[in-house]
Amino acid sequence: MEEKVYALKPSFIMELHEEWKSDFSSLSNSEFIKHINQKYKGDKLLPHVLPGDNGLYIDDDVAFRINNLSKVGTEANWDLDASKLLFEGCGNGFGIFQKDENGKRIPLDMIYATDTRVWNYLSLFRLHSYTKNRWGESKDSKRLFINTLSNEKVTRHPIMRLYWTAKLCYDPLRNDSLELLPVLWKTNDFMTQVTERQQANMREQTQWFLDFCKDPKNSKILNEKSSDGYKKYRTLLKLYLAQDQIYVMANTNKKHFLSIIDDLLKAC
């Protein structure tokens, strides 16, 4: 079964943000989520969503499962499970989706995948239990709202990050189309490091890089403890970004790209 995904009116998102700033900024996010879900329960939310059919759906089983996930192992495992569910679904096709002309589920196009009105609806209302469980103790509004688009903001939004990490790793030509997702979600810190900088804009190269990290002989990049701040990875990234000023990395082929990364790793 599926249900419609709404888009919140921009004026309503602003109103909620103002309310958070004035009454909830010193409280934990869970207080705010509880408050708004009580206040706009059932039909009371409808005047605040955009009219018209936007053609977006979420599998209701997926929504139920994401809302009821809990921490097993690390927080990154939790996010990985939620990310897989949201993108891949749980057996009936994509978890959040549009439909093609034959009614088949297809991934969101870029407009919807970046429409902050939709993602705010999901984080604050439809998937609010996940947001509350996962980020309820936080007092950071980035863990509730997204107002403008940037890699850094997408990477920090509770729901958009789940979708986008899967979208970045998604390769329908692989046997497991999300094969690289567990590599990216090795830890939360690693995921953030990879996705928040501009090099993540090169989706193909990001997948090559994750392939590189997946190879056991290169695992030293990932073997440091997160608390050490991934020194090697950070150094590698700095060198990588510097190389992007010399090479137009988005124009390189896989072989050339991997030889550049190999050379950079030797210098770390």
Place this chain on the structure above:
Amino acid sequence: MAIFNNPYPILSNSKGNFNDIGAEFNCTIFNVEFSENNYKIELRAEVINESVLNEMLIKGEIVFAVLVDCKPFYRKVFKSNVSPDAVTIEIDYRDISSEFAFELTPKLITEIDLTYKNENADYPMCDYEFNLSASQKLAEHDKIEFVFDRAYKLFDAGPLITISRLPKGKTPQNGTMDIKLDDPFNIIVSVSYKDYDIIKETNKVNQKLLSTSLSMNVIYHALSAIKDEPDNFSGLDWAEALDKRYGVFDKLQSAVDVLKITDEILKSPLIDLYNYTINKSD
């Protein structure tokens, strides 16, 4: 003489190594279009007062390329194809984020591995030879920011007209379609179960035909109703949206006004359809 931290001479108007001879790398956007779901942006590059790069460009050792960035998670290189100094960027709007903003960075980049020496570069770079791999930049222009205002607004208000399918066996009371104007969000057009499939097929084959044949009639009908009884429509989202943009509550005084604003809303649909048909048959 200004030497920036470039590993070999780069022609750039702000951080370059060709200041002594006054060389420049300039770009012009000479065409921007939006059609058939595509953004099309055409740029032309011009190297002024620098013969070495110009010659390399003609020989195809370097190419004019434009790096396109769009937040979040989009970066792509478009290279010259027809002429070495021109790049055509074509992007399906569904591949671009809802902000519809691009950053374009024009560059000249190496197409092959080569040895590069340029006696026109500032001293001391002019004296050295550099081994370069493919995809290294030899010239760079400042970023050009580009913002389109498209599609977001359409979704913002929802579709103006919604086609609704009647249950099997039921037919519209008023012939081919019933037009409901009292819904707060959209104009709702109800058609029979069978006709709905025909409309869907027509939409697939030719959206412009549908826009002309169906939307034109529906909007004409709706605007006529607003002209006659504007008070009946105040407070309805779809009518308010039309009023905000086209002033329908005040401007509609006669049948001619109705025709004129229908034409404005649908952007001359008949001529558009004729042009489309002529181009398609060429």
